[in-house]
Amino acid sequence: MRWTKNWPRSSVSKEGKIYFASDFHLGAPDHDSSLERERKIVRWLKSIENDCRELFLLGDLFDFWFEYREAVPKGFVRLLGKLGEMSDSGIPIHFFGGNHDIWTYGYFEKELGIKVYKKPLVVELQGKKCYLAHGDGLGPGDWDYKFLKKVFNNGFFQWLFARIHPNTGLAAGNYFSSRSRNAHSDGGAEFHDQGEYLTQYCQELLKKEHFAYFVFGHRHLPLQVELSDDSTYFNLGDMIGYNTYGVMENGEFRIDHFEKDPSDRFLIKSTNRLE
Secondary structure (H helix, E strand, O other): OOOOOOOOEOOOOOOOEEEEEOOOOEOOOOHHHHHHHHHHHHHHHHHHOOOEEEEEEOOOOEOOOEOOOOOOOOOOHHHHHHHHHHHHOOOOEEEEOOOOOOEOOOHHHHHHOOEEEOOOEEEEEOOEEEEEOOOOOOOOOOHHHHHHHHHHOOHHHHHHHHOOOHHHHHHHHHHHHHHHHHHOOOOOOOOOHHHOHHHHHHHHHHOOOOOOEEEEOOOOOEEEEEEEOOEEEEEEOOOOOOOEEEEEEOOEEEEEEOOOOHHHOOOEEEEOOOO
16 A cells, blocks of 8 residues: 555644544444434534534444435435535545445535545644544455445446435335344444454554544444554544544544443553564
């Protein structure tokens, strides 16, 4: 992997706060619980909008999302409306497609003014060089999924899927998305310490180039892993059970909780330095 030194630089000053969140999985496991979660997420967005200078959403906001030329999945109007309102107020919003919602084709940009990324982003935020991504398909192993991801990202496959009527296509997508989520529910949220594939991925990148912060979603675990004296990997957790999100203020990154009693707050801290 090669990077140039001309990475994007944020216009946000050190006085502003930058917020990060991922893994809402709206639409799952059923309408009522998803709607309750959506209302909670909108409350969170309302709580941060006065001091939010930039917002990064690192994927899997929806349990399944596929945009047809003239149709998008129904629902999620509270979240989409709030994001549109924040975008209209001048807050830059960035969305990274996750493994459940990679099939976006302009709706977020055109209707909501949100910038969409389908690859990892290297960006300077508040003077700190950061590496941002959803986190799926990175690191060693998991070749079956990596092959499947290539298929899902293939333009011909996407064209074929778009030929299916939305009623059938979205129903099938929701079905297989729920099967994928359930298949990984037993071990997907366990911390593997030295075996964490995203930690290993960060370590490999650090051998070539320095980053102050690596920020990912996907693991559904709020993590803070010290990689060196001046490099840390953070995982955002989720807004399903942990209610966690990231905040960057004055160049310092931290994981915070929303509507969680102090006794119920959760963050795994680990040290996994390069030898």
